[in-house]
Amino acid sequence: MPLVLLVLGAMDLDLEFFTLLADLKSRRDKLILMAGLNGSGKTTILNKIHSEGVSTEIVTPGFSVETVKHAYINIAAFDVGSENRVAPLSYLVLFLNDFLQGREIPPLYMQHFQNKKGLIFVVDSNDQNRVLEARDELHRMLQEDELKNVVVLVLANKQDLCNAMTAEELSKELDIKSLRINQWHISSTSAISGDGLLEALRKFFWAIDSMVPHVHVLICVDKDKDIRCSGEEIGKDEDEHKDFQSTIQEVFTQNDWVPTPSAVNPEFHFTCVSRLDYIMDCVQEACSCGLPVDLMVLDYEYIMEMGQDAFKAMKDEWHRAEFDGHVIGVTSRNENIDHQRIVPMPGVLLNLHFSVFSNKERVSVIFGHIFGNRYLSRASRFSRQAAFHC
Ligand SMILES: Nc1nc2c(ncn2[C@@H]2O[C@H](COP(=O)(O)OP(=O)(O)OP(=O)(O)O)[C@@H](O)[C@H]2O)c(=O)[nH]1
Ligand SMILES: [Mg+2]
Known part of the structure; x- marks a missing residue:
């Protein structure tokens, strides 16, 4: 059964997307959200995973669904980034995107994401100016009932840049310890070189899988x-x-x-x-x-x-x-x-x-x-x- 990795960015969605998602849900897939401020590196991460051996399963206008095979984990990954706008209204973007930030979350959105098992939150470790913004987004997301029991993986991304904060510094800045979550991990990654990425994902999937016998x-x-x-x-x-x-x-x-x-x-x-x-x-x-x-x-x-x-x-x-x-x-x-x-x-x-x-x-x-x-x-x-x- 594949894990479903949903990459959230600045994006807009249409009903076709929800139909697809409902279809996946009916197959009892595990849904994982990947979120992060714009520019944090979500799409780059997906591409890096892709280069590890992804085959495209379905292509729907506006977003692609890809199956990543790594060891024994199938990941159906959606990337619906800002470059793929297909409708004027966005549901998913609202957690993270600047133009919808702070607006009320439409119930339809929540309804479609009840099966979430995990959240991957990507942070640009090199961007000191936006770290508080990232912290607020992360905390806001995790206050949602729908995300109550998820396993959280924070990716301290862009570690290849010389001013990057370490994972430890970032976890303090993000105030992760104050979050009421069952399990969290923070990992240093570079989406460009791929350093740390697969190891982090492996651990994360392991944590999620071990919740399901x-x-x-x-x-x-x-x-x-x-x-x-x-x-x-x-x-x-x-x-x-x-x-x-x-x-x-x-x-x-x-x-x-x-x-x-x-x-x-x-x-x-x-x-x-x-x-x-x-x-x-x-x-x-x-x-x-x-x-x-x-x-x-x-x-x-x-x-x-x-x-x-x-x-x-x-x-x-x-x-x-x-x-x-x-x-x-x-x-x-x-x-x-x-x-x-x-x-x-x-x-x-x-x-x-x-x-x-x-x-x-x-x-x-x-x-x-x-x-x-x-x-x-x-x-x-x-x-x-x-x-x-x-
Ligand atoms: N040096 C470095 N650059 C990175 C890394 N990850 C991403 N980038 C760069 O950061 C920029 C933004 O990356 P994206 O992957 O487009 O970011 P995103 O999170 O998908 O952004 P949105 O789709 O707008 O939400 C691109 O120029 C990437 O090449 C990294 O680990 N190191
Ligand atoms: Mg993107």
């Missing part, structure tokens, strides 16, 4: 195909994966499994790789992004070809990379596979035929066992004692 499943079952992608883009003939993913999701939802009784249902994240040697990278990257892998689904034949010793060595490596989830070995639907040949492998929790995943009850029992210690069932509908040899 999630289950990360890494699937490596297609040794013949060259894929290494997020679950949403598995590819052409990946129906098996899709079935598998939707089964997992359904099973969790039907069983009402949640990390804590009061938590919302976890979000699911699937990563698919075709080769075992990609796994190590995935485990490391996922950990550094705050999306540790909970469960690995591997082609059992693949493991057997490796042999027990090589597999054990590989597993030790994963553990060193902080993988402490479970491994499931899966045999494919291929008729030619001699299932008698399959022997138990140390460290592989289960040995399943892939088609087991079409049996939701079975999967419920299996996953109940796997996640029993970590995820609680509100109704305790599964039996942990159930046998599960498939």
Whole structure:
């Protein structure tokens, strides 16, 4: 599920934008606002992220929607800067823009931004004259009820300039500590060189992600195909994966499994790789992004070809990379596979035929066992004692 990064500047919007936003909201995306006085560097930051590998997803007149792929985070980023005025009236601009500053916030605006998870506030650290203005804007924004529980990241931007205030000086000037917010971070960045930018965003996304419980499943079952992608883009003939993913999701939802009784249902994240040697990278990257892998689904034949010793060595490596989830070995639907040949492998929790995943009850029992210690069932509908040899 992508994070949505909304860049606010001096801009005007039309209804088309709100339609687009409503559409994204309906996909339960996480909305992040990026704000800052004009000239602070928002567009430059977006362009820098873009240069790290962005593909354009939708282009709508007046603003562009881009998907930034960095590690395991998809960011759909909107930049609706002052150069993109499309209508005489602006809703978004009012937090920051000088020409609407101080006006009442239209309720329509608020209505469209209820799902915000985070705020990135960009400051020109080199502009001593406007730092108080930036402080007032930041404080004013965070007084809004709609922004009550957001994680705040302040970017002390333009650090490459010689008169730039340090992040520490800036946090004092902005009086961040007096703000009543749950979590905030300040990072030094230069949008021109990119210094500090991705690290800051990584930490920020991690902070946001850790507010939402999630289950990360890494699937490596297609040794013949060259894929290494997020679950949403598995590819052409990946129906098996899709079935598998939707089964997992359904099973969790039907069983009402949640990390804590009061938590919302976890979000699911699937990563698919075709080769075992990609796994190590995935485990490391996922950990550094705050999306540790909970469960690995591997082609059992693949493991057997490796042999027990090589597999054990590989597993030790994963553990060193902080993988402490479970491994499931899966045999494919291929008729030619001699299932008698399959022997138990140390460290592989289960040995399943892939088609087991079409049996939701079975999967419920299996996953109940796997996640029993970590995820609680509100109704305790599964039996942990159930046998599960498939
Ligand atoms: N030296 C330096 N210049 C920067 C940096 N970030 C942005 N700039 C420059 O600052 C100017 C304004 O940057 P923008 O990215 O357009 O600012 P913005 O926040 O998008 O401004 P609005 O769209 O008007 O709200 C441009 O000339 C950028 O090249 C930085 O880190 N270092
Ligand atoms: Mg801009």
